[in-house]
Amino acid sequence: MSLPLIARAQQAAKVWRIGIFVPGYLPTCGSDQAPPAFAAFRHAFRDLGYVESQNYVLVVRCATDAAQAARVAEEIATANPDALIVASNELAHAVKKATTTVPVVFFGVTNPDREGLVATLPRPGGNLTGFSHLTQELAGKRLELLRDAVPRLRKVAILGVEKHPSILTEAARLRLETRVFFATTPGAFDAAFGAIARAGADGLLVDAHPMFWVEREQIVKHIALLKVPAIYETRDYVIAGGLMAYGASLIDMSQRAAGYVDKILKGAKPADLPVEQPTKFELVINLKTAKALGLTIPQSLLLRTDEVIQ
Numbered sequence: 001m002s003l004p005l006i007a008r009a010q011q012a013a014k015v016w017r018i019g020i021f022v023p024g025y026l027p028t029c030g031s032d033q034a035p036p037a038f039a040a041f042r043h044a045f046r047d048l049g050y051v052e053s054q055n056y057v058l059v060v061r062c063a064t065d066a067a068q069a070a071r072v073a074e075e076i077a078t079a080n081p082d083a084l085i086v087a088s089n090e091l092a093h094a095v096k097k098a099t100t101t102v103p104v105v106f107f108g109v110t111n112p113d114r115e116g117l118v119a120t121l122p123r124p125g126g127n128l129t130g131f132s133h134l135t136q137e138l139a140g141k142r143l144e145l146l147r148d149a150v151p152r153l154r155k156v157a158i159l160g161v162e163k164h165p166s167i168l169t170e171a172a173r174l175r176l177e178t179r180v181f182f183a184t185t186p187g188a189f190d191a192a193f194g195a196i197a198r199a200g201a202d203g204l205l206v207d208a209h210p211m212f213w214v215e216r217e218q219i220v221k222h223i224a225l226l227k228v229p230a231i232y233e234t235r236d237y238v239i240a241g242g243l244m245a246y247g248a249s250l251i252d253m254s255q256r257a258a259g260y261v262d263k264i265l266k267g268a269k270p271a272d273l274p275v276e277q278p279t280k281f282e283l284v285i286n287l288k289t290a291k292a293l294g295l296t297i298p299q300s301l302l303l304r305t306d307e308v309i310q
Helices: 003-012 036-047 066-079 089-098 136-149 165-173 186-199 210-214 216-226 235-239 250-265 287-292
Strands: 016-023 056-063 083-087 104-109 128-132 155-160 177-182 203-206 230-232 244-248 281-286 307-309
Touching: 016 036, 016 066, 016 089, 016 210, 036 056, 036 250, 056 066, 066 089, 083 089, 083 250, 089 104, 089 128, 104 250, 128 250, 136 165, 136 203, 136 230, 136 244, 136 281, 155 165, 155 186, 165 177, 177 186, 186 216, 203 216, 210 216, 216 235, 235 244, 235 281, 235 307, 244 250, 281 287, 287 307
Parallel strands: 016 056, 016 083, 083 104, 104 128, 155 177, 155 203, 203 230, 230 244, 281 307
Antiparallel strands: 244 281
């Protein structure tokens, strides 16, 4: 066999190692629950000609706090995968500290330039690039949609791990009275939701945070007991029984992340791949939950909904 043929045979036999680092609990990191973004990446990667367990393996890692994220990021850096997908600002920061050589594609990340994850959006300049999420920028839109669903809305509780002035500014613009209730760990949920119940809010905004996403089923159950209409960032909450969600599509971004990973495996450098903004946004409403709350969702709002869960 000639040398060029040997080289091509070796290339054809290459099995790429693709890491994915997400918020979640060991040992399954949520993959046993088949999150839509996992499936979306696999489908998009298959469409690009990759076959799992034949020419690539997907290695899932996860973390739930900063210390664990730092430890797992170091393990990932040592394993040196061919590419790494990261979901969330917190995990992206941990990876950036752990490695300057592993090519990283992030999604579900807010303000990557202002957060110092990349130099600029058009020219990231390092080993990280990906897809910005516009999380906080959409908070005002979420409040508007919640008001459309609940015309009596005046007092809004906000569940968060910290106070975001942008949300309070948007609430003031909409003439909504707000109060922030903090829960920095799952163990703080009981106290936070007890305080929300005593506050007598007309509605609830669950701020975007990886810990909340990981604990979405528990959060949705708490809110169901409160019988308070709530809006979230992603459809995953609504699938779990939440009332409504609005935000950039994680499914769309994970599909686009597959395209960036493909480019990197073919020789592209993250430094040269611009950070892209969301192109698809989705409004999802759970009518079963609305009925349980005694809410009638206006037809005008239903006509703007991308997905209705019966």
